[in-house]
Amino acid sequence: MPDHTPSTPATRPAPNGKTAMVIGAGPAGLMAAERLAGDGYAVTIYEGMPSAGRKFLMAGKSGLNITHSEDLETFLSRYGTSRARLEPHLRKFGPDQIREWCAGLGVETFVGSSGRVFPTAMKASPLLRAWLRRLEGLGCTIHYRHYWTGWNDANQAVFKTPDGEVTATADITILALGGGSWKRLGSDGKWMEILRNAGIKCNPFKPANCGFEIDWTDHLIDKCAGSPVKAVTLTCGDQTVRGEFVISKTGIEGSAVYAISATLRDQWLETGVGTLKLDLCPDRTLDDATKRLAKPRGKNSLGNHLRKTLGLDATKTALIFEVIPRETLNDPAALATTIKNLPLKIKKPRPLDEAISTAGGVAWEELDENFQLINRPGTYCLGEMVDWEAPTGGYLLSACLA
Ligand SMILES: Cc1cc2nc3c(=O)[nH]c(=O)nc-3n(C[C@H](O)[C@H](O)[C@H](O)COP(=O)(O)OP(=O)(O)OC[C@H]3O[C@@H](n4cnc5c(N)ncnc54)[C@H](O)[C@@H]3O)c2cc1C
Structure with missing residues (x-):
């Protein structure tokens, strides 16, 4: 041999x-x-x-x-319970050293708008x-x-x-x-x-950093699969993440979902149930949203009314119709409450692979x-x-x- x-x-x-x-x-x-x-x-x-x-x-x-350009303290906090073990190494060879090392290999890097670092x-x-x-x-x-x-x-x-x-x-x-x-x-x-x-x-x-399965109706899949849901917050337990995600045929994926995925996965593993709460218009208070929705609708469809009063696009509106009971749709206070706290029930994480x-x-x-x-x-x-x-x-x- x-x-x-x-x-x-x-x-x-x-x-x-x-x-x-x-x-x-x-x-x-x-x-x-x-x-x-x-x-x-x-x-x-x-x-x-x-x-x-x-x-x-x-x-x-x-x-x-x-790597990421945020201050080192915030950067280190991203490693959660493993921080203590990784910190001495990340302090010796952290974001600055990684960028120098890339430059030494002839690869310049830049900081993107979100603070993330990429090769040019x-x-x-x-x-x-x-x-x-x-x-x-x-x-x-x-x-x-x-x-x-x-x-x-x-x-x-x-x-x-x-x-x-x-x-x-x-x-x-x-x-x-x-x-x-x-x-x-x-x-x-x-x-x-x-x-x-x-x-x-x-x-x-x-x-980790995975998508999740949701039992969407065929109607939602036909209308929205592949569409982004932008400028929302996702909450699971104590964690709230702001960003965007994508509706897929099997559920949800994308950056905001990945950011909350460890918490959601662990909730699902511990309880057999995983629930996300979405705020579809996080920049408006509940009071403001309720007042806007209470404005007379005239001949507008509910979809048009949601777009004109709260700026919700067709994908967000489809999500509302998917999740909210019919009787809630004509009650501005109940509708606003749900739009700012839209529950999404997770079936399971997408496969490990x-x-x-x-x-x-x-x-x-x-x-x-x-x-x-x-x-x-x-x-x-x-x-x-x-x-x-x-x-x-x-x-x-x-x-x-x-
Ligand atoms: C689609 C995608 C996008 C990603 N984007 C990013 C990103 O933008 N930024 C970021 O920070 N991370 C990103 N990641 C994660 C990142 O790529 C991984 O965390 C990283 O590559 C892990 O490095 P590693 O060296 O530990 O393992 P790996 O990169 O997985 O390397 C392990 C190596 O070991 C070899 N190997 C395994 N078993 C054996 C064996 N028995 N005998 C011999 N060889 C073996 C494998 O073939 C492989 O080459 C991404 C991952 C994916 C899948």
Whole structure:
């Protein structure tokens, strides 16, 4: 059985005489490879797919939101219960350092209107190309189509390749195997069973930044599927989010839904029910909305009346007709109350594989402050495979890079 390391690890000898194996060529693994090579390790990267960074490239399809420009305190608060564990790393390599690092790879970034940071070209491919060139320059070797299947009795890492099984060892092993969504891009989450069998606690995957299913009527689907619902607030429990979302054939998706998705998902997991409250005209008080709706309608249809008095468009009006009982429609006070508190009952989150990211993964208590497995010294777990989550806005990639 061929053994890639330590006999034939990298294209140049390690200045510090040590070898590192990085498994998974997504942003977390590639950044680890860069830092280790910079520290003098001979680095070999193993990737199951035929090329690197497929999810990273996919993230760039709709504009690669690589980090966020808000003040660091607000930025750190986005990591919720995982903040304490991630903070020391994000303070060392945070939004400013990420932007400098991009510039060092020849990729300038800009701050969008919402404070999100993007490469000027919006895409991930120029950044990834420059990054892989830098890694090559640092002497890193990448073996593609090397799918890690676990450790053998001799404690070697075992890989399935088109040419059969190969094994490898190194002084340091980095696992950066990604979360459990978008399996076709390489992160299939199968590592969880391998780690559990090795006695490492992993929490089950949960969809994060995901859409939700709602039993819409055929009428609403025909009229509104694909339409945005703009300038609304969504409330679930204690959390309120302002923004927009999209009505899909199966339910709701889009930025405001993703922003509230962790709270809604957990409510649904705990109680079996998930309810969102929408405010369709958040800039008007209930009193103002009631007074406006009480104006004489004349010959106007209710839809026209809603548009003229409250500025509600056809999609918001269709949502009102979908949800509000008929008898409420002619009572201005009851109608205004419901428009500002429109209940949407969620059936369930969309399937895990469709989620932008996943919560769950290697439990924090398995890792020391440097992400090293406490019961497997020399092996580290990085990136989305660790059990933390964050909203969209560049926070996912930021923590993976940190
Ligand atoms: C559509 C979409 C858009 C997104 N947009 C953004 C965005 O704009 N901003 C943002 O911050 N985040 C975004 N994300 C999330 C972000 O892309 C991920 O959080 C990030 O890529 C995770 O990095 P990672 O290195 O931990 O894992 P991954 O990028 O998933 O990389 C893991 C690598 O490990 C490899 N691998 C897995 N198992 C094995 C194995 N057994 N053997 C060998 N190799 C293996 C995989 O093939 C993969 O290459 C988006 C995600 C999606 C799906």
